Amino acid sequence: MLRVACFHVDSRDVAEEVVQDAWLSVLRSIDGFEGRSSLKTWLLVIVTNAARKRAARERRSVPFSSLITPGHSEPELDAERFFGTDHPRWADCWSTIVRSWDEVPEEHLLGQEAVTSVQAAASSLPAPQRTVFMLRDVDGLSAVEVCNTLGLRDSNQRVLLHRARVRVRHALERYFVQEGRRV
């Protein structure tokens, strides 16, 4: 809920207030909850409404979601890892080794340090990417839930998710490569 609120309002403090307001209206209206949607979806609707109302009150004329333009491109993260498009034989093929993580022991792969490096990578993402990534891949919301909650079109949601995942994978790879050298 806090993540959703952060997406709509400017500051973390305001977002926390929004979450509190949302919970209060949950308490007020829980009797009216008929179980037609899942409780989670219902909570998301309530916090989204509370956040939007608050954002409007704060006169934020430009909603966050409108800052995300689908055509907006950012440099491809792993671009240097491929041969050029004009390469006579290996155009657009990997020019560097993609190491399999199969040999990484599972307790290491899902270990605290790997989790920490994903956490660090996630928190350095631009806010829209971070929000979508956290809601989808950490909180386990569906694409539809995220689109409805954040007011995003599905294609935009996917673009943000993709950019975020590419960066997080990249960070995790660097961590494993580093580890590999140490061993």
Add this chain to the structure above:
Amino acid sequence: MLSCRELVRLVTDYLEGSLAAEERLRFERHIAICPPCRSYLAQMRATLAVAGELTEESISPEARKHLLAAFRDWRADR
């Protein structure tokens, strides 16, 4: 034939199941014959597994206290 670079661009669409049938086929044909891209896809899946281990961000202790108080009042009212 899909290039490796294109495959990396499409990996999320593939995992989301949002590729058109023909494109998905091109993706899977490429994966079948390209070990580096197979590793990349596996790495992406592993990344998502690690992400699933992250704990949810929690709210500040102060906000939590307010909420718990509100919740207690609500129970007392019933």
